[in-house]
Amino acid sequence: MTASVLPHPFSFNTGLRLTKAKGGNRGIIAMKTYSAKPSEIEKKWLIVDAEDVVLGRLAQAIAVVLRGKHKPTYTPHMDCGDNVIVINAEKVKLTGRKMADKVYYRHTGHPGGIKSATAGEILSGRFPERVVEKAIERMIPKGPLGRQQMRNLRVYAGGDHPYSALIPCLLYTSPSPRDS
Numbered sequence: 469m470t471a472s473v474l475p476h477p478f479s480f481n482t483g484l485r486l487t488k489a490k491g492g493n494r495g496i497i498a499m500k501t502y503s504a505k506p507s508e509i510e511k512k513w514l515i516v517d518a519e520d521v522v523l524g525r526l527a528q529a530i531a532v533v534l535r536g537k538h539k540p541t542y543t544p545h546m547d548c549g550d551n552v553i554v555i556n557a558e559k560v561k562l563t564g565r566k567m568a569d570k571v572y573y574r575h576t577g578h579p580g581g582i583k584s585a586t587a588g589e590i591l592s593g594r595f596p597e598r599v600v601e602k603a604i605e606r607m608i609p610k611g612p613l614g615r616q617q618m619r620n621l622r623v624y625a626g627g628d629h630p631y632s633a634l635i636p637c638l639l640y641t642s643p644s645p646r647d648s
Contacts, residue, residue: 504543511620512550513636515629518600519556522563527603530554533639534608534617547613551620553636558596558625562587572602597623 514533518526532538536548562570567588575582590599600623608614622629 502541502543504541504546504548506546508541509546509548513553513631513634514550514639515553515555515631515636516639517556517627518554519559520561523560523566523599523603526554526560527600527607529639530604530621531607534604534620545613547616547620549617549620551636552622552639553629553631554597554600554621554623555627555629556625557600557623558591560591560600567591572599596625 516526516530530552533552534549536542536546536550539548542548568586570587571584572587572590573582573584585593587599590596601621604621605618608617622631
């Protein structure tokens with residue numbers, strides 16, 4: 469599988485045109501606000517290897533790409549983000565004592581049905597990808613658009629995924645400053 473490498477998510481050329489502001493020729497230059505139409509939105513497939521990457525840094529970088537804020541054509545009310553595949557989610561790194569101290573709560577829907585599990589229990593359990601999914605989900609706005617953007621995320625506990633035919637690009641996340 470040949471994968472191309474993308475530059476850092478925030479290195480782009482905006483290419484916006486400048487026009488003169490209303491009110492005459494006073495030397496003031498204003499930019500026109502660009503609003504993307506659904507036919508103009510191009511979605512790419514990106515792959516992220518979560519092995520030994522700090523969970524919060526990984527989730528922040530993926531949330532930016534899912535929302536589309538790394539593109540110069542970002543439009544707040546449109547789903548202009550890319551599709552993201554996360555592999556090796558079970559090998560994500562948590563700093564400090566978060567493996568034992570970070571608690572995730574859920575409710576069964578029945579009275580008194582609140583359940584809790586630590587991050588370590590979830591990562592060593594049946595669905596370790598839920599830790600990464602929840603971290604990213606909590607960085608995406610709530611509502612219909614946020615749910616649509618979360619549908620562009622695929623998280624896998626291991627290194628295998630069924631999207632290899634799409635030839636996804638690699639998305640690099642910056643390592644922690646403490647790692648160097």
